[in-house]
Amino acid sequence: MNVLLGVTGSIAAYKAAEITNRLTKMGHNVDVLLTESGSRFITPLTLQTLSKNKVYMDMFEEIVPSEVKHISLAKKADLVLIAPATANIIGKIAGGIADDFLSTVVMAAANHTPVYIAPAMNTNMYENPIVQENIEKLTRLGYHFIEPKASLLACGDLGKGALADVEDIIKTITEHEI
Incomplete structure (x- = not known):
């Protein structure tokens, strides 16, 4: 399975290394969009070392001049996973905003490729009515969400918003393979 892993600006980004490592060891190809x-x-070098692939960040970097990279990655993907997903990326996708490499690839992939989103943020952010509306909208449009868990968060708050366990994320997306 070709997995596009989107990694956004959450403290839980360090868990993307474990997700990448586990998927790669299971025989999946992982392209990381950071x-x-x-x-x-988390550094691109960490994710590149674990995935054995280039980590993509810059939408305008010319890798192969004859190839439009955000389109070719979207076409290649069997599944897109955004883990961790911030309120920002959820809002961008819900609003149709494609202003960076990750959001552009998601817009190009979402019509033909399943997109799984694993939110990770402070409880107050996660429970914000705007974030919840964006999640509901994306769910109606066919996006899949991997629920965050309740935990002691990095900020010291206790509540729902911690990234789901890596084991649950891996299980959810690999079950999609059927």
């Missing part, structure tokens, strides 16, 4: 904010929490 947002600018995500790169503040």
Whole structure:
């Protein structure tokens, strides 16, 4: 399975290394799309080493001049996973905004490729009515959500918003393979 893994700017971004490593060891190809904010929490080198693939961040980097990379990655993908997904990326996708590599690839892939979103954010952000409306809208449009768990969050708050367990994320997306 060709998995596109989107990694956004959440403290849970470090768990993307485990997701990448586990999927790669299971024999899946993982192409990582790292947002600018995500790169503040985990380095491209870590994800590149684990995936054995280039990590994509810059939509305008010419890798193969004859290839439109966000389109070719979208066509290649069997599944898109955004883990962790911030309120920002959820809002962008719900609003049809494609202003970075990840959001552009999702817009190109979503009509023919399943997209799984694993939110990770503070409880107050997750429970914000706007975020919940965006999640409901995307669910109606066929996007799949992997629910965050209740936990002691990095900010010290206790509540729902922590990234789902890596085991649950892997199980959810690999069951899609059927």
